[in-house]
Amino acid sequence: xxxxxxxxxGYNGSDIDNEEDEEATNHLRDRFRLSTITIAESEAKxxxxxxxxxxxxxxxxxxxxxxEQLAEDLEQFAHHAGRKSVNMNDVILSAHRNKHxxxxxxxxxxxxxxxxxxxxxKRKKSxxxxxxxxxxxxxxxx
Amino acid sequence: xxxxxxxxxxxxxYAIFKIIWSRKAIERxxxxxxxxxxxxxxxxxxxxxxxxxxxxxALKLSCELLRLFVTEAVxxxxxxxxxxxxxxxxxxxxxxxxxxxxxxx
Numbered sequence: 001x002x003x004x005x006x007x008x009x010g011y012n013g014s015d016i017d018n019e020e021d022e023e024a025t026n027h028l029r030d031r032f033r034l035s036t037i038t039i040a041e042s043e044a045k046x047x048x049x050x051x052x053x054x055x056x057x058x059x060x061x062x063x064x065x066x067x068e069q070l071a072e073d074l075e076q077f078a079h080h081a082g083r084k085s086v087n088m089n090d091v092i093l094s095a096h097r098n099k100h101x102x103x104x105x106x107x108x109x110x111x112x113x114x115x116x117x118x119x120x121x122k123r124k125k126s127x128x129x130x131x132x133x134x135x136x137x138x139x140x141x142x
Numbered sequence: 143x144x145x146x147x148x149x150x151x152x153x154x155x156y157a158i159f160k161i162i163w164s165r166k167a168i169e170r171x172x173x174x175x176x177x178x179x180x181x182x183x184x185x186x187x188x189x190x191x192x193x194x195x196x197x198x199x200a201l202k203l204s205c206e207l208l209r210l211f212v213t214e215a216v217x218x219x220x221x222x223x224x225x226x227x228x229x230x231x232x233x234x235x236x237x238x239x240x241x242x243x244x245x246x247x
Contacts, residue, residue, distance in 0.1 A: 035150045043213045047220040051231040059215045071162035075194045086196035091203040108206050112199045
């Protein structure tokens with residue numbers, strides 16, 4: 001980083017944070033790409049197709065950007081509901097513009113709920129609280 | 143467990159989310175006590191500005207959403223490639239399906 005930029009930012013060390021941030025992001029992007037390659041290649045195989053590496057790279061970058069956007073959306077949804085933690089409803093809400101997508105996510109969420117009632121027991125109190133609408137908001141006298 | 147091979151890693155997605163969320167938390171903190179000017183203060187030191195977190199089912203669902211994004215991209219591109227009589231998905235095929243794909247997600 002050149003000195004003029006440093007002066008603009010100030011000496012609070014946020015530039016160092018940004019560099020670390022970027023390094024971590026790049027590392028994650030690489031890991032993300034590896035997963036994407038596996039998914040995309042197996043999907044192409046099912047369609048009896050070969051997929052070229054640059055295309056997978058593009059799809060991976062797109063999906064990564066989408067993930068970052070998703071993170072911001074989910075955070076805002078959760079905060080709007082007065083929560084500090086993102087739950088499944090937030091994820092479904094993020095796909096609300098595409099009905100098919102939202103429906104398939106909803107199905108998947110039912111599967112997840114049904115699949116692990118045992119492991120959920122420990123956290124039952126907290127997750128129940130999160131998954132249901134807050135009851136305090138309902139009562140308004142006519 | 144075979145699903146593991148064919149989907150994103152939950153921890154990986156959480157790490158991506160976490161970077162965004164802690165960045166936002168730092169921003170919020172800076173905005174809130176700008177007058178106190180405590181720039182060394184990291185996210186999580188004050189309870190009100192703790193970064194957002196997510197429960198594990200929400201993360202699994204996010205993984206599924208991202209997996210759907212990738213598989214949809216491949217499937218739609220494969221349809222175009224097939225219509226053109228090829229057997230390899232090239233960048234031009236992706237270009238064709240990209241606008242609608244981005245609108246759908």
